Amino acid sequence: MNATQNLKNDHVIIKRIKNISQTCSNKLYANQFIPITDIEILSVIMEEFVDNFHHGKEEKAYFPETKDKDGFAEDIRKFLIEHELGRRIAMMLRRELEQWKKKTEKENNHESNGPYGSVNEPVARFLKAYAVFLDDHIGKEDKFFDMVEQKDSITNSENETLLKYYESCKTQAGGEVRIQEMVRLIEYLEAREWMKV
Numbered sequence: 001m002n003a004t005q006n007l008k009n010d011h012v013i014i015k016r017i018k019n020i021s022q023t024c025s026n027k028l029y030a031n032q033f034i035p036i037t038d039i040e041i042l043s044v045i046m047e048e049f050v051d052n053f054h055h056g057k058e059e060k061a062y063f064p065e066t067k068d069k070d071g072f073a074e075d076i077r078k079f080l081i082e083h084e085l086g087r088r089i090a091m092m093l094r095r096e097l098e099q100w101k102k103k104t105e106k107e108n109n110h111e112s113n114g115p116y117g118s119v120n121e122p123v124a125r126f127l128k129a130y131a132v133f134l135d136d137h138i139g140k141e142d143k144f145f146d147m148v149e150q151k152d153s154i155t156n157s158e159n160e161t162l163l164k165y166y167e168s169c170k171t172q173a174g175g176e177v178r179i180q181e182m183v184r185l186i187e188y189l190e191a192r193e194w195m196k197v
């Protein structure tokens with residue numbers, strides 16, 4: 001497999017994460033109950049799979065290797081800014097989740113507002129913002145990757161080097177076992193009742 005295709009394959013998984021985030025947001029806005037623990041799992045997937053693992057490969061390996069080629073620098077500069085945006089949304093989501101949890105625990109102690117607390121608008125908003133970010137970012141990168149492949153911009157030896165770098169990125173993101181665990185968690189969320197229409 002080549003280094004560009006490897007990232008495109010990640011994007012197929014990331015699109016599933018986008019769908020979960022979008023559905024989760026829609027259901028929260030529609031006042032449907034979703035366990036906070038499910039949203040926490042989604043937040044871990046965003047942090048570990050999207051950010052540490054996938055953006056790690058792009059930022060530490062693929063982009064540094066391609067940024068001086070064929071006028072790619074401007075595209076890559078924008079992608080890096082978008083990664084920062086994604087990180088910020090994920091961070092704000094985590095913060096709101098924490099607050100929501102604390103509030104829910106308090107409410108449960110006082111038995112005031114039912115067992116699950118009220119709808120959390122900021123959580124719904126950041127989940128939606130994350131889905132929009134992923135959709136936009138992945139779409140642009142896929143076009144960019146198509147262009148890299150069309151121009152045949154990466155040599156065989158560069159490709160080998162990139163694949164080696166990817167391996168060390170995987171190790172930094174917790175290794176093969178942890179990445180497989182992330183994919184299992186995505187499957188778990190996809191099978192949840194609230195994911196069904």
Ligand SMILES: [Fe+2]
Binds near residue numbers: 055058079083137141
């Ligand atoms: Fe990216």
Ligand SMILES: [Fe+2]
Binds near residue numbers: 007011138141
């Ligand atoms: Fe990407």
